[in-house]
Amino acid sequence: DTAVSQTPKYLVTQMGNDKSIKCEQNLGHDTMYWYKQDSKKFLKIMFSYNNKELIINETVPNRFSPKSPDKAHLNLHINSLELGDSAVYFCASSPQGVTTYEQYFGPGTRLTVT
């Protein structure tokens, strides 16, 4: 049973297109995250939702819009894709209200913009 799943695993698209990546967790966690891993393997937080409420919004272009229909899902929609958006996007989740928690990561979505 996959704890944090993402679809699709690979996404190849052209500049200017709009695409979405989906994330689902079956751990019962309240908080979900999106991280971006660039070509140098550097992981950086983009967004975080807690119970469908946006709690972290780092300096990310407005073309990126997260959506959380319920606490088990956090999707990432990207408008007008650019070459620099090529990266691996990781979804993660963690429980709320517990001080000693770690984050559980999904398998990643490799986005290639041509």
Place this chain on the structure above:
Amino acid sequence: AQSVSQHNHHVILSEAASLELGCNYSYGGTVNLFWYVQYPGQHLQLLLKYFSGDPLVKGIKGFEAEFIKSKFSFNLRKPSVQWSDTAEYFCAVRNTGRRALTFGSGTRLQVQP
């Protein structure tokens, strides 16, 4: 803002060699510390974590890490590496009151048989 430094970008070892990967963070205060591993083609998995108590923490697969508060460090160690340890290793820090993790840039470990 918090930053995390992993000074070893690429480490090549022979099997049975000892491993130590460095991790330093910039901002003090109460922190939670993590090491994650990413095997080729796989997702990030937690190796070990430190929240409080004994600064020497043991994780899975024979890994351990030592938190030295005075040095803002959380170095990862393993006495004898195996070929299957070939992977990317990430150090991460979370400051109290902040949910997101701040990651280092990762260290690629290559173990030669």
